[in-house]
Amino acid sequence: MLLRPGADDLRLIGFYLGKVLLGLSLLMLVPAVVALVLGEWNTLSALVIGAALTAIAGSVAEARLATRQPLTWAHGMVTVALAWLIGAIFAAVPMYLSGHYADLLSAVFEAMSGLTTTGLSVISDLDHTTYSMDLYRHLTHFAGGQGIIIVVLSLFAAGGGRIGTLYLAEARDERILPNFIRTSRFIYKVAATYLVVGTFAVTVTLLVAGFTPARALYHGVNLFLAAFDTGGFSPMQASVIYYHSFAVEAVLLVLMLAGAISFGLHFQMWHGDPRQVLRHIETRTLALSSSVLFAVICFGLVRSGTYDTLPALIRKGFFTMISAVSSAGFQVNVGDTYLTDWGVMAPAAIVATMALGGMASSTAGGIKAIRVGIAAKTLVHDVRKLLNPESAVVVTTYNAGRRTILRDDMARAATTVLLLFVVTYLLGAMVGLAYGGYDITQTLFESVSAAANMGLSIGVTEPDMPRGLMAVYLVQMWLGRLEFVAVFALIGYLISLARGRASR
Helix, strand or coil, X not given: CCCCCCHHHHHHHHHHHHHXXXXXXXXXXXXXXXXXXXXXXXXXXXXXHHHHHHHHHHHHHHHHCXXXXXXXXXXXXXXXXXXXXXXXXXXXXXXXXXXCCCCHHHHHHHHHHHHCCCCCCCCCCHHHCCHHHHHHHHHHHHHHHHCHHHHHHHHCCCCHXXXXXXXXXXXXXXXXXXXXXXXXXXXXXXXXXXXXXXXXXXXXXXXXXXXXXXXXXHHHHHHHHHHHCCCCCCCCCCHHHHHCCHHHHHHHHHHHHHHHCCHHHHHHHHHCCCHHHHHCHHHHHHHHHHHHHHHHHHXXXXXXXXXXXXXXXXXXXXXXXXXXXXXXXXXXXXXCHHHHXXXXXXXXXXXXXXXXXXXXXXXXXXXXXXXXXXXXXXXXHHHHHHHCCCCCCCCCEEECCCEEECCHHHHHHHHHHHHHHHHHHHHHHHHHHHHCCCCHHHHHHHHHHHHCCCCCCCCCCCCCCCHHHHHHHHHHHHHHHHCCHHHHHHHHHHHHHHHCCCCC
């Protein structure tokens, strides 16, 4: 029977939600400074109002609800689920005040898309958005890509030992270093290093392409934030099509792949044995699945007559596949061409790629390669058991940083989340069909993109889309980013409060 949360439980959850809001308020001040320097006064006022409201709410919660009570798993799960939901609402305030969104729901959708690194956008007139507001949109990728709770762990280290459960509740299962504070700081060290190197690389390619230094730097920073954090927002409505540069696309490919790699593997490459990367189950799963799916994409594109040369297949097919598997969501072709020009097989392979996603404990979304790999190992394990005598002991292992024995609970957990993702994809597609005006290809493509936090769009997501469908995609982004468990814990908590039961 569920335990009824008491006042102390709610106090504890509110206290850590206050920390999250304080972190988000600091995030808003970065583009506010840019707005001040550039004289973008309307955007400055929107950012300052948003930062002030968020900081006041966070400060009040932290001051009045301060507690030293330790967090349990239930507290951590509920706090994380609420942090991403309430955080998106507060993050939407400057966006709504900017005047580029039709209503508050659209602004919340954009904020959730940014924080979950999805990249689906409903902004109006993106090409004329101020520099500081566009930077703010991309900074939500940076905060969400590493994890909102990681921001709390990094900025407010006090009590870090007690809030390690928040790290795990945020769908991160790797403690790279002995404690969570050091782990979170290592993650930001990796991100900061790529920020410098990646921004420099993109900026240089844009300078070569003819951009002015200031404009190249502006686009370079934003493109890095969207590529490494696998978000997909772009400074221009046309996404990567706008640049018409193979060099830009090549740099973005590297950054997207870096973002799709787990931070544990980054640690192995930096401090450990790089050979572990090749032995890791996720590396092998991604390599195999991506190779097969790219072959299907090429076959589909050639068969449909859309592209039939190697450069075109690389720039359109391979780039789109990496954009999908990393969940970056950058587009090198107009969304409706998936429906009108790509035939049947290539779009189906892209949907499958989006559904699978990148590695666990990375900035990527989707089912994750670890679960796909474990599900495949489980199938092989069951076949081996059938083929061996009943008295035989069948042991299956896999490499996930170290040699690990496949246990029933691991297989069950991986399969459960995999099935939940598939059900979510299908439910979103059915809701889209119920609205009419879309076929199953469109609704399934868009639903998978939202729930897997991908951001590729076939044209369904737009400022004038049905608001009910927008709300469904918003919930899908939330569920997909937290991989269901934290949200289910929140629902259980609310049910317990409603029933008023207390039993030990």
